[in-house]
Amino acid sequence: MFNKLLIANRGAIACRILRTLRALDVQGVAVYSEADAASLHIQQADEAHSLGEGPAANTYLVVEKILAVAKQSGATAIHPGYGFLSENAAFAEACETAGIAFVGPTPEQLRVFGLKHTARALAKQHGVPMLEGTELLENLDAALVAGEQVGYPVMLKSTAGGGGIGM
Incomplete structure (x- = not known):
């Protein structure tokens, strides 16, 4: 089991994942764009890190930013939620390469079923x-x-x- 997991998403799905993590006694790391700084998932997370200003394409979808926060926070797993990077095989591979568990299908499964x-x-x-x-x-x-x-x-x-x- 992981001790700390980063949620590469926002809003309701991030809150649902955080609720599950609390039940499992796992720390939850949230990420956010500055536009989402007051969001509920930020308040509920054990820690939260800004991905900067701008739309999702410049924040939530930037793999390098997500992985940097995971490493900085000590998260050993990433849950993508749904949408955003959840069906991105290259992101799942980047997590594996970085030594961070991707909570979801394997890159090959994402490619075949995508x-x-x-x-x-x-x-x-x-x-x-x-x-x-x-x-x-x-x-x-x-x-x-x-x-x-x-x-x-x-x-x-x-x-x-x-x-x-x-x-």
């Missing part, structure tokens, strides 16, 4: 029941043909990103 077409292929290979679907579609014409074969209504999903937005 792309819908590879996740679907792996599920199919292992006989997991799935809804009717297709392999990757190259263009609109292929999508129209697939729609006729599968039957309408259909949902198209981007394979490389969107976080649910691309449906």
